[in-house]
Amino acid sequence: MINPQDLPIDIHSNKLLDWLISRRHCQKDWQKDVLVVREKIKNAILDMPESDEIVELLQGAYINYFHCLRIVEILQDTEKDTRNFLGYYSSQRMKDWQEIQSLYKRNNLYLAESAQILQRIVQYEIPALKKQITKAEQTLEETVRKEKDYCKQAEDGRKIYEKELTRLGIQGHSLRAELLALAADLPSFFAKLTTEIVGLKEPYEYCVNFRHYVYQRSDLPVKLLPLISLILRRGVQPTTFEYKYGVAPDSVETPSYDLLLKRDKKPSNDDIDFCEDCIDFGDAESIEFPEDDLQIDVVADSSGLVVEAVARGEDALGVVENLTTQKVIRNELDELLAFLMMRKEDEERETSSDIFIQGFEKRPAEISKVSSSKLDSWISQVRAVLDQLRDPQKNYLVQIRSSPQYVEKLVEEIESKRELEGRYKKMQALMIEKQDEARKQITKVSQELQAVQNSTRTLQKQLEKDISMKYDGRKVNIVGGITAALASR
Template sequence: MVNVQDIPIDIHSSKLLDWLISRRHCQKDWQKNVLGIREKIKNAILDMPESQEIVQLLQGTCVFQYFYISCIKLGSSRWLEFFTDVNYFHCRRIVEILQDTEKNTKNFLGFYSSQRMKDWLEIQSLYQKNNVYLAESAQILQRLVQYEIPSLKKQITKAEQALVESAKKEKEYGKQAEDGRKMYEQELLRIGIQGHSLRAELLALAAGLTSFFAEITKDIISLKEPYEYYINFRQYIHQRSDSQVNLLPVVNLLLKKGLAATVFEYKYGVAPDTIETPSYDLLLKEDQKQSDDEIDFCDDSLNFENEEVLGFAVDAQIDVVGDSSGLCAGAVTETVARGEDAFCLVESLDTQKIIRNELNELLAFLVMRKEDDERDSPSDIFIRGFEKRPSGISKISPSQIEYWISEIKAILNQLLDEKKNYLFRIRSSQQYVEKVVEEIEAKKGLEDRYKKMQALMVERQDEARQQIAKAHQHLHVVLNSTKLLQQQLEKEISLKYDGRKVNIMGAITSALAN
């Protein structure tokens, strides 16, 4: 026959408190007695002897280690609020320690005159009454198993995930910072500047357009013959000389005056008396604010007063000095061209567009004429046999027209060149210069931005490592406290069953597993 004493008592940790109440070891209303005991513990701890053993004992509670030292340093007693895990077994051990430290206060009757000892003996007695200590310890054990330990493990898992993600993002931001640096360098290379003083370098690039404008104007002037051919052919077709019609007006003005022809003269029909070169001091001062580096432009200072082509700015402005009747009344004593009106015709973006349109018109005419002259159908030969064209038209051969076509196409290709158009806009618009500078600085800022984000990810990794270390340390303390409390409860319950083996099992087993 099996001896009952040999059969262990297995209790599920989550049902421990219910088991104790159902077996009538504890009362259902045990909690009402705990509040008074807690208050007495709080007051008793205020008057504790300086004992390293007591400090080490209380360090076994799951919160002491994280609040005691910092609160004591601050001179605060608030740390006492956190002794929620000081249980009966701690109190019993404190009494044992006080029996040694307070032994001098023991009288001949075996009683202690020390108030400390009286307080803790009272607390111990209150705990033992109706087995309140068993119910409280069981509740503490359940809370540790069901909430504290899983919560700490989740914190560790979350911190480890944050560590992995931060390391991944650190690499990504490092790559993006490198890509940003390459983009910035490629943009500088594409534009042809070094990036030390952006505004000054961009304006210096645009200053080199002066020779281009002179060359392109010279090429357009070389189109005088095809222009005259266009006029002569139109007059021949209409059988009249229409002096009121100004064909290709901008090209015509360039043919007459070359670089001396300004936008002002094209708009108002008269040449200005004075042309004022726009100033770029504000742009250059902005560069000086942003960088201490200086670029030497051989003392040119980007002043185009000595150039044939004057200035480049945005806001068109005309100052008329003299009678208020204006240009139309003929009473103007002096006219001043400023801003875009001071540009030569090939320099202004607006008139440059008109030039391209007029050259395309001339090109279309020449292509049509070439096709007509090369067509050898019987009807065309018959018509040419009876047709009497002026010498200015008849002497032009298809090969000559082909040559003119190639010249016009070459001019248009130069005017449509992407890099040249980029410089045209820089030269003609201070706002565009600012826009380009902002775009370049934005690309430059990408590297710094991603480097800062990369540094932030490094900081987050350090924080995550610290969180993991602290959580592991805290978890280690809680696990040890839980194991100890489990053993103490098993021993106390075993005493009530004449030493029968007690096993607290279930969720606690997985919770205590590493």
């Protein structure tokens, strides 16, 4: 038969205080008595001897009955000179702590308080510390991931910036000056393009002659391809002023980009010399000009006769380099190309009705002498000019040359791409800083948790021992939530 004395007493840690009260080891109103003890402890710790162990006991942990026992043991050594022959101490320190010890033992007050301390630590303090560690570990994991993301984004930002510089063909030392330098060879391009447009004189005349033939008159009210006609008549690139007002200006105030260059944040002489001698903008240089400057200055005598006209701003630009008139040129060339392709199709069509009509039709020599192969050659010429006018790179350079606002917009876009890398590097550095903080917090809280768990194990054993003494040495186990609380993470 099993001896009941051999069976252990298992007490759930969360029910320990209730168990002690229900077994009448402690009183229900124990809390009012413990307040008196806590007040005496508060006063007693103000006068303590110099001892490293006492300092360690008084720091951190909540002082309980078992701490008081150890303090009394230490005082027995430090206050031994105050002990009389009867075994009593005259030291007030010893008297205070012996009184505290006596009050704790009365009605097993120390068991109730220690049980409450144990329950609070198991149910609240240890879970809270573990939660802090878990949160710090999650923060560490998240910041490590974000650091990698920001590192990649910083690298991508750098590549985007370098790719943009490569696309634009600049180095990025002095953005405005370098962008303007890209347009330095535009005057020669405009001159070459004007020459090629002038080379379209034959197809233009063919179009005019065919028009006269169809309408059987030459004094038509609508002028055919007026802007191309002006270029052919002049033989060189006319100004926008001449196209708009029908007369050549007496003087053209060619602009300069000096004001725009001064806005560069960095010196423009780092790796590229952008002096005025290096950038030749030809006869139609551009500057930053507001809309108020787009005007015509005229000087008239008393009879009202205009004797001088000055072209400024966009009016000073050639018709090929002005974005507005360039669109007109493209439209007129498209019109000419459509006519030539239609004529080529008519010439190559060989239906019976076409052959019959050609037998009776008498065309002027300047029309009839043009063969299908000649039309094909003219079509290729017109397409070559249109391809150059529609070249995205050239159009981009023309915008740079003719619009300071476009240059500023382009500079802002490039600078925003340049700032991407720096912005992400700052975020990366911030994540590294947060990682260090999280690691420090994990280390600190882990040490704190370890200390609390160690003190809790000690308190658990002390309670198990004292409760066991009340049951003639029968084994006592405090189980339940305390097992999980004291387990390693």
